[in-house]
Amino acid sequence: MSEVYDIIVVGGGPAGLAAGIYGSRSRLKTVIIQKGRPGGQAATTEELENYPGFPRGTTGPGLMEAMANHAESFGTEIIKEEVVDLELDGEIKVARTKSGKEYKSKIIIFAPGAAPRTLNIKGEQELRGKGVSYCATCDADFFEELDVIVIGNGDAAVEEAMYLTKFAETVTIIVIHDEGILDCNKVSAEKAFANPKIKWVWNSVLEEIKGDGIVESVVLKNIKTGELSEMETNGVFFFVGTVPKTEMLKGKVDLNETGHIITNDRMETSIPGVYAAGDARVKYLRQVITAASDGAIAAFAAEKYLAEEGGFKEQVLNAPKPVMVAFWAPQIEASIAAVSELEKIVDQLGGSVKLVKMDTYRNEKVAKRYGVEEIPSVVFFNNGEVVAKVSGSISRDVIMNQLNSLINK
Amino acid sequence: MIEVDKKTFEDEVLKAEGLVMVDFWSPKCEPCKELMPFVAEVAEKYEGKAKFCKLDAAANKRLSISQKVMGLPTIGFYKNGEKIAELTKDISIEDVEAKLKELI
């Protein structure tokens, strides 16, 4: 059988790279499968703001390269492939790549990020790469001394517009709101208002992009008056949000109506052993810092899960004799008394049964799986199967009854 | 792959015989750099069947715009001095190879 990783991370943006760092630091065999160079969306912005420790901003590619080096220095493997299919149900998960290879692991952390949203405006598709762009750092050079427009007014739109002023003669931002109202943060808004190269068109949306083989003009529509106007321009940059790259997860893990992956605060998805992190997840703030945070939490939770599962399998499911699993908790007196009673019984029986103690709150998944709702509870296993369960008041007689029927079987 | 620029483009690409593939890229374009190693592999695989060039579009802006390339990455296919096909944005290497096979 081919080698089995502990963790496969799909996607090497900030979320995936942080998961790689935490995974390999826990000495788990961790691989990031990343289509092409790592870095994600964060590597496509020259002016990376808000990441703590870099008050004057840093470059996206610079920060991402540092994260990738950090992950690799602790042993994370980075494989340049694109994952196209996943098998998530079994204990061993499989990721298939476009080149036809298969990678196997116990855990999958899904961090595929998001792609720019397109608006499907007339001319948008045909003039892609001909003046229509979704990436300022990729294409800004072409627009030196030319005029461009920016569609959108959130953080990314306004910050990228500012970057474009270093190249273009004018940058006109088309805003759907009333004059002065922007969706971006206040600091960026103030900077943009003070920038003489930035012009504004308010209450307007883009209706059409025109040009013969290359962008020549746009048609704008004033949403208050319905009036259409044509404006000459050489480039149209779209920053109107993103869509999660979760197509291949449809029908496999729970997604919300916008296609974002639903997780709890440990980054667990609807499938055990499958986690999600970063922009592709349902969350409140999509930034580099929160992506990295998600990745860290996912890898940490995965490590705990593996330890829990691995330990349980070895000690309980594969044990050669009957096992009593005692679910207790240090703060519940009755459960401590029950455990010491069980210890006495096991001693008396001289090794024909085994006792495994589980701190219920530290092993929530196992407790839940075996329907433990009360502490203390004792679950009896034989050959990896549950044969009985006792909850609440655990008396010597009840336990002995169960054990006798088990041992005499 | 042959590195071309505004001085050599005419001779290496437009006046060349047979199929020429040009990878328009720039040092600041991350998606271009994601793609480039795979393009180099394809170039090696099809060596002799076509000519493979790359052009730093940022350093050769006017030339790129004259070729109606205003966005990266773009891969252009030329024959007899004319662009006969083009791939731009969201290019996967499988698309490049498929296009190449079709044109060879």
Ligand SMILES: Cc1cc2nc3c(=O)[nH]c(=O)nc-3n(C[C@H](O)[C@H](O)[C@H](O)COP(=O)(O)OP(=O)(O)OC[C@H]3O[C@@H](n4cnc5c(N)ncnc54)[C@H](O)[C@@H]3O)c2cc1C
């Ligand atoms: C223009 C722009 C400017 C921004 N500016 C800032 C800023 O200043 N400050 C800030 O904090 N945030 C900024 N952001 C937001 C920030 O970039 C994102 O929140 C962050 O990158 C999300 O990280 P991620 O790891 O979840 O996903 P991504 O960064 O999208 O990375 C996902 C990676 O997974 C790969 N991938 C996807 N699917 C597969 C697959 N099937 N197989 C293999 N690989 C796959 C992708 O190629 C990609 O590299 C900006 C975003 C944009 C678009």
